[in-house]
Amino acid sequence: MEKQQQQSIFPPRGLSGSFKFLVSFLAGCVFILVGSLSGNGGGPAEEAAAILDETVKPGGGRCDLTSGKWVYDNASYPLYNERDCTFMSDQLACEKFGRKDLKYQNWRWQPHGCDLPRFDARALLERLRRKRIVFVGDSLNRGQWVSMVCLLGSAVPNSHKSLQSNGSLTAFKVKGYDASIEFYWAPLLVESNSDDPVNHRLPERIVRAEAIEKHARHWTGADILVFNSYLWWRQPELKVLWGSFDSGDGIYKEVGMLRSYELALRTWSEWLEFHVDRSRTQLFFVSVSPTHLWGDEWGAAGGDNCYGETEPIAVEGHRGRGTDAGMMTAAEAAVAALRARGVVVQLLNITQLSELRKDGHPSIYRKQWEPLTEDQIAEPRSFADCIHWCLPGVPDVWNEILYAHIFSDTP
Ligand SMILES: *[C@@H]1O[C@H](CO)[C@@H](O)[C@H](O)[C@H]1NC(C)=O
Numbered sequence: 498m499e500k501q502q503q504q505s506i507f508p509p510r511g512l513s514g515s516f517k518f519l520v521s522f523l524a525g526c527v528f529i530l531v532g533s534l535s536g537n538g539g540g541p542a543e544e545a546a547a548i549l550d551e552t553v554k555p556g557g558g559r560c561d562l563t564s565g566k567w568v569y570d571n572a573s574y575p576l577y578n579e580r581d582c583t584f585m586s587d588q589l590a591c592e593k594f595g596r597k598d599l600k601y602q603n604w605r606w607q608p609h610g611c612d613l614p615r616f617d618a619r620a621l622l623e624r625l626r627r628k629r630i631v632f633v634g635d636s637l638n639r640g641q642w643v644s645m646v647c648l649l650g651s652a653v654p655n656s657h658k659s660l661q662s663n664g665s666l667t668a669f670k671v672k673g674y675d676a677s678i679e680f681y682w683a684p685l686l687v688e689s690n691s692d693d694p695v696n697h698r699l700p701e702r703i704v705r706a707e708a709i710e711k712h713a714r715h716w717t718g719a720d721i722l723v724f725n726s727y728l729w730w731r732q733p734e735l736k737v738l739w740g741s742f743d744s745g746d747g748i749y750k751e752v753g754m755l756r757s758y759e760l761a762l763r764t765w766s767e768w769l770e771f772h773v774d775r776s777r778t779q780l781f782f783v784s785v786s787p788t789h790l791w792g793d794e795w796g797a798a799g800g801d802n803c804y805g806e807t808e809p810i811a812v813e814g815h816r817g818r819g820t821d822a823g824m825m826t827a828a829e830a831a832v833a834a835l836r837a838r839g840v841v842v843q844l845l846n847i848t849q850l851s852e853l854r855k856d857g858h859p860s861i862y863r864k865q866w867e868p869l870t871e872d873q874i875a876e877p878r879s880f881a882d883c884i885h886w887c888l889p890g891v892p893d894v895w896n897e898i899l900y901a902h903i904f905s906d907t908p
C-alpha cells in the first residue's frame with residue numbers, strides 16, 4: 498500500500514509544462530451538467546427517504562449541492578480524527594507530518610438553499626451490505642477512496658476492518674456488513690503504460706485508447722462505480738497505440754490531449770453501455786479536481802503556490818487556470834450521450850467548491866519519499882504538493898455529496 502502510493506504522489510511528468518500549454522485552451526467558462534439531485538422517491542430504505550427530504554429544497558425544486566460557500570464549523574468538522582483512521586495514507590496525513598494550522602479540517606460546505614445531509618456511516622454501511630463499491634481512477638480518486646475508508650471505518654471496530662491489496666485493486670472490507678469498498682488504479686481509465694500500480698512514472702505516456710477490458714474485468718458486477726480521470730491526460734500530446742503493447746506491429750500516433758481524452762471516454766462509455774446492469778448499478782463520474790499552483794490567481798505573489806495558505810478563497814466562482822474547460826466539456830458530453838442511450842452516470846461536480854480550497858492541500862506536510870535536497874529545503878514552495886488534498890478535508894465533502902446521491906438517485 499505504502500509502496501503503491503509512493504510512486505503516484507507526484508503530478509504526472511511535465512505537468513507544469515502542460516499546464517502552461519493549457520492556458521491557451523482556457524477560453525470562456527464552462528458549464529458541465531450540474532449534479533443536481535434527481536431523487537424521485539422510491540428510495541431503497543427508510544433512511545434514504547429521510548435524506549432525500551433533507552436534500553430537497555423546501556419549495557419542491559431540487560437543490561444544487563455544488564453551488565454554495567464554505568462555512569467555518571469546528572463543532573461538526575472534522576467528521577473523524579486523522580489519527581483514528583486505521584488506513585490513513587501518509588500522502589494525505591498532513592497533521593501527522595507537521596502541519597500546525599488545522600483549520601483546513603473544520604470547513605463545512607454550505608449549499609445555497611439547502612443543507613448537505615450529514616454523513617451517517619452506519620446508514621451507508623447498511624446500504625452497502627453485501628455490495629461492492631469501486632473507485633476507479635488516479636491518485637485523486639484514491640484520495641476520495643481513502644476518505645471514504647476513514648468515514649466508514651469510524652463506525653466500525655478495528656477487528657471488523659481489513660485491507661487487501663492485489664495488483665491494481667485494493668479492497669477495504671467491513672465484516673458484519675460484508676461490504677467491500679475498493680480502489681482500482683487506472684489513471685487514464687483505458688489501458689496505458691502507466692497502469693502499473695507501482696512503477697508508472699515513465700518518460701513517455703502511451704495510451705491504448707480503444708482498450709479498457711483488461712481493467713474493466715476487475716470492476717464488472719460492482720454495485721456502485723465512481724470514476725475519475727483528468728490529470729494524467731494533461732500533456733500537449735500523448736502517444737496513442739492501436740494494437741497491443743506486446744506485439745511488435747502496433748501503430749503509434751501522437752494525438753492531441755483533448756482528442757485522445759475523447760477517444761478514451763468513448764471507449765469507457767461503450768464499455769458501460771454494453772456491460773453494466775442498468776437496473777442495479779449506480780454510476781458516478783467525478784469532475785476535475787482543481788490545483789493551486791499559482792498564487793497570482795488569488796492575489797498572492799506570482800511565485801507563490803498553496804504553501805502557507807490557511808484560508809479558503811472567499812470569491813465565489815473563482816476558477817483557476819489548471820481547470821481545463823474543454824476537458825470538462827468532453828466529460829459532460831460523454832455523460833450526456835450515455836444518458837441519451839439509457840445509461841445514467843451522475844456527474845459529481847466537485848470542481849467549483851474545491852476551487853476555493855487553496856488551504857486544503859498537503860503542501861509540504863506529507864511523507865517525502867525521496868530525501869529533500871538543500872535547495873528544496875531552502876525553498877519549501879518548490880516541493881509543495883498543491884494537487885492532492887489533506888484528510889480530514891475536502892474529499893470528505895466530495896463523499897458527502899456522493900452519499901446524498903447514493904441515497905437519492907435510484908439506479
Ligand atoms: C459546477 O458548479 C458550479 C457552481 O454551481 C457551476 O458554475 C458549474 O457550471 C458546475 N459545473 C459542472 C461541471 O456542473
Ligand SMILES: *[C@@H]1O[C@H](CO)[C@@H](O)[C@H](O)[C@H]1NC(C)=O
Nearest residue numbers: 569570571572573574600603
Ligand atoms: C472553535 O472555534 C472557536 C472560534 O474560533 C473557538 O473559540 C473554539 O475554542 C473552537 N472550538 C473547538 C472545539 O476547537
Ligand SMILES: *[C@@H]1O[C@H](CO)[C@@H](O)[C@H](O)[C@H]1NC(C)=O
Nearest residue numbers: 661662663664665666714715
Ligand atoms: C489477484 O488477482 C488475480 C486476478 O487478477 C487472481 O488470479 C488472484 O487469485 C488474486 N490473488 C489473490 C491473493 O487474491
